[in-house]
Each structure stands twice: as structure tokens, then as C-alpha cells.
Amino acid sequence: MKKYLILCVDDERDVLDSVIQDLSPLEEYFVIEAAESVSEAQEVIADALVDEMPLALILCDHIMPEYRGVDFLIALKKQEHTRQAKKLLLTGQADLEATIQAVNSACLDFFITKPWNGDSLLQTVTDQLTNYMIENEKDLMPWARVLDTVKIFEALNQRRSELASD
Numbered sequence: 001m002k003k004y005l006i007l008c009v010d011d012e013r014d015v016l017d018s019v020i021q022d023l024s025p026l027e028e029y030f031v032i033e034a035a036e037s038v039s040e041a042q043e044v045i046a047d048a049l050v051d052e053m054p055l056a057l058i059l060c061d062h063i064m065p066e067y068r069g070v071d072f073l074i075a076l077k078k079q080e081h082t083r084q085a086k087k088l089l090l091t092g093q094a095d096l097e098a099t100i101q102a103v104n105s106a107c108l109d110f111f112i113t114k115p116w117n118g119d120s121l122l123q124t125v126t127d128q129l130t131n132y133m134i135e136n137e138k139d140l141m142p143w144a145r146v147l148d149t150v151k152i153f154e155a156l157n158q159r160r161s162e163l164a165s166d
Contacts, residue, residue, distance in 0.1 A: 001142045004056035004132075005048045006032045006125070009041045009072070010090070011064045015114070019059060019090070022118040023125060029146045030056065030129070038067040045082060055085040056132045057125060059112075062091035070108075077107035084136050086128040088112060 006026065008019045016034040023032055031053060035041035045055055058076065062069035069089055076082040087107055092114030109128055112121065130148040133140060134155040144152040 001029065002137075003053050004030050004129075005044075005053050006030045006129075007035060007041055007044055007055060007058045008032070008060075009035045009038065009058065009064075009069070010061040011036055012061075015061070015090075018118075019121070022116075022121045025122060026125070026129075026146075038064065038072050041072070045076075049081055054136070055082050056136075057086040057088065057128055058082075059088045059090050059125070062089055073107045084132070086110075086132050088124070088128065090114065090116070 006023065008016055008023070010016045010019070013036060016036065020032060020034055026032065031048075033044045033048075035044050041058075041060075048055060055076075058073070060069040060073055069091065073087045073089065076085060076087065086109045088110045089108055090112045109131075110124055112124065126147055130143075130151050133143045133147060134151065137143065140152050140156055140159075144156075
């Protein structure tokens with residue numbers, strides 16, 4: 001199975017550690033990286049690009065010292081190699097205007113508030129990764145045991161139906 005990147009960005013190390021812990025059931029199938037700043041996140045993305053590892057999902061805090069998370073997600077939406085990645089905003093302080101900006105720019109796939117529930121976070125990330133794979137991966141079968149099995153099989157059936165009608 002091809003490896004994909006999940007990137008978590010937050011300027012607070014404790015938050016990053018908690019997110020990584022909540023996502024640990026996915027570590028066998030995805031490379032999960034943490035970055036404490038946007039510049040560090042950009043380095044991780046650049047390294048992944050060199051390794052031909054697509055960014056499948058980014059979970060980004062909004063309020064950070066150097067850069068707003070929403071602005072970073074919008075920038076990622078404009079780059080060819082990160083456009084398809086699922087983009088989740090994780091914050092306890094985002095204002096309504098920033099959220100509206102992200103939604104209207106079509107760069108935000110999900111909004112998660114702090115504090116979060118670990119099981120809910122894992123379920124949301126799994127749902128978003130399932131959507132990503134359905135949209136971007138040709139061979140879905142290996143992902144059926146890892147992600148949302150029902151959605152994966154529905155997508156496989158849809159693909160078969162489309163092929164049969166062609």
C-alpha cells in the first residue's frame with residue numbers, strides 16, 4: 001500500500017502530542033508528522049514531495065505566532081501538490097470571519113473546536129481520509145480494512161457501475 005502523509009500543525013507541543021496520540025491507530029497505514037509552525041510544516045510537505053508521498057490530510061491550528069491557520073490552508077489549496085489534501089482547522093479561538101473565509105475559499109473540509117474528544121477526532125479524520133482515498137486513489141480495496149469500509153465498498157460499486165455503463 002502506498003504511504004500517505006497526515007500533517008498536524010500547532011504551535012503548542014502539548015496539543016500536538018495529544019492529537020498524535022488520538023491518531024495513533026492510523027500510524028500503521030499513514031505517516032503522521034507534527035509541526036510546531038507553518039514554516040516547519042512547509043518543510044515537512046517539501047520533504048514528502050521529494051519522497052513522492054502525497055499529503056492526504058492536514059490538521060492545522062488557526063492562531064499561531066507567525067501565520068493564521070486559515071491563511072495556510074488557503075495557500076495549500078492553491079498549490080497543485082497539496083490541493084487535494086483534506087484540510088481541517090483545529091482551534092479554540094477562530095473567529096467567525098476567518099471560518100467563513102476558509103469555507104468560502106473552499107479550502108476547509110472540517111472545523112474542529114478545542115477541546116476535542118479523541119474518539120470523535122479519530123472518526124472525523126478517518127471519514128476525511130476515506131473521502132480523500134475515494135477521490136484520489138485508484139486501488140481502494142486495501143483501504144477497506146483501514147478506513148470506512150461501507151463508503152469504500154459503495155465507491156467501488158459506483159466505479160463498477162460506471163464502467164459497466166460505458
